[in-house]
Amino acid sequence: MATPKKNNKSVREKLASVNPSGKKDDSFFDLVFEVTRQIPKGRVTSYGAIASCLGTKLSARMVGWAMHAAGSAKPKVPAHRVVNRNGMLTGKHHFNPPSQMAAMLKKEGIKVKNDTVVDFKKLFWDPSTEMI
DNA sequence: CTCCTGACTCAGC
DNA sequence: GGCTGAGCCAGGA
Numbered sequence: 001m002a003t004p005k006k007n008n009k010s011v012r013e014k015l016a017s018v019n020p021s022g023k024k025d026d027s028f029f030d031l032v033f034e035v036t037r038q039i040p041k042g043r044v045t046s047y048g049a050i051a052s053c054l055g056t057k058l059s060a061r062m063v064g065w066a067m068h069a070a071g072s073a074k075p076k077v078p079a080h081r082v083v084n085r086n087g088m089l090t091g092k093h094h095f096n097p098p099s100q101m102a103a104m105l106k107k108e109g110i111k112v113k114n115d116t117v118v119d120f121k122k123l124f125w126d127p128s129t130e131m132i
Numbered sequence: 133c134t135c136c137t138g139a140c141t142c143a144g145c
Numbered sequence: 146g147g148c149t150g151a152g153c154c155a156g157g158a
Contacts, residue, residue, distance in 0.1 A: 051153090057141085061141080061153065062155065065155065
């Protein structure tokens, strides 16, 4: 894909607006959580997209790692809407139960086949573009 | 304090 | 064309 994302700063500001409660801890984790929560229902995004929009495109792993903490995050983070670049539910094994991820996606109208999001490209939600 | 691992991605072979 | 290696940051042992 083109991946023109360059509003990394804008995204951060946007997130600041979402979090006006004097919360200054822009930990990478929190940032990822905010973005993930902004994902519209019936849409999905990739770790790389989030990482890229945050300015840490080289650390897509951290996004996934942050999702690991999503289970303890409050309110709950729709980590099921975050998949890898191929639209594959790589993190489903971390859900409880693993089938929960696909079930949630299906519930939102997203077709999941073989642990992969159908029309992922079409349902793809670019945080640095559609969120602003 | 040091080492390792991890829900990814890109580049190279 | 698919597979492998390396890089990234943070948290846990």
